[in-house]
Amino acid sequence: MHRIIQRTTHFFSQFAAAGASLSMAVLFLIVFTNSIRRYTIGKSFEWGEELPIFIAIYGIMFGIAWAYIQDRHIRFTLLVRFLSESLTRKLYIIVDLIMVVNGVLLTYSGWMFVIKRGRVEASGIINLAKDLKALTGWDSLIWIGHHYPYQAAMVLGGVMLTIAALLKLLLRLTENAALESGGG
Numbered sequence: 121m122h123r124i125i126q127r128t129t130h131f132f133s134q135f136a137a138a139g140a141s142l143s144m145a146v147l148f149l150i151v152f153t154n155s156i157r158r159y160t161i162g163k164s165f166e167w168g169e170e171l172p173i174f175i176a177i178y179g180i181m182f183g184i185a186w187a188y189i190q191d192r193h194i195r196f197t198l199l200v201r202f203l204s205e206s207l208t209r210k211l212y213i214i215v216d217l218i219m220v221v222n223g224v225l226l227t228y229s230g231w232m233f234v235i236k237r238g239r240v241e242a243s244g245i246i247n248l249a250k251d252l253k254a255l256t257g258w259d260s261l262i263w264i265g266h267h268y269p270y271q272a273a274m275v276l277g278g279v280m281l282t283i284a285a286l287l288k289l290l291l292r293l294t295e296n297a298a299l300e301s302g303g304g
Contacts, residue, residue: 122294129189129287136186143179147172170244174270181277188284216289223282230274238268
């Protein structure tokens with residue numbers, strides 16, 4: 121069981137890292153392109169100012185899941201160093217449980233945010249959505265110009281944090297079981 125959880129954790133870690141990396145690469149490309157346009161022809165893309173902010177939020181959400189699953193998050197280790205190994209493992213299990221709850225709450229609050237404010241137009245992106253709609257004839261592309269696909273980053277972040285914390289919890293529990301039974 122421990123081996124399956126390790127493999128799942130590794131896959132999830134790679135997925136979160138790829139999502140964070142892709143988000144940051146896209147963000148860089150948009151900002152770089154907008155900067156080049158601004159300094160060469162004197163104007164930038166209207167959507168190039170607001171979209172990077174939303175992409176950064178997605179990147180951060182992927183990043184928090186990656187940081188948690190890797191145990192590279194902020195932790196107050198000064199006090200933990202004075203605890204026994206057994207007590208430290210129990211403390212980390214409690215923290216994992218708390219983070220599962222936090223992930224669920226972030227998912228819920230993100231969902232409520234999307235429902236209540238998602239239909240608001242994203243001022244810097246709505247014209248791009250209207251242009252895409254006119255260019256392609258696809259009325260459904262107008263969603264790009266509203267806030268809900270960008271506010272959904274909180275939902276994604278909450279789900280990913282919940283999964284990361286659950287995997288970390290299962291990893292610690294199966295690791296403890298393996299240690300207690302004398303296995304590796």
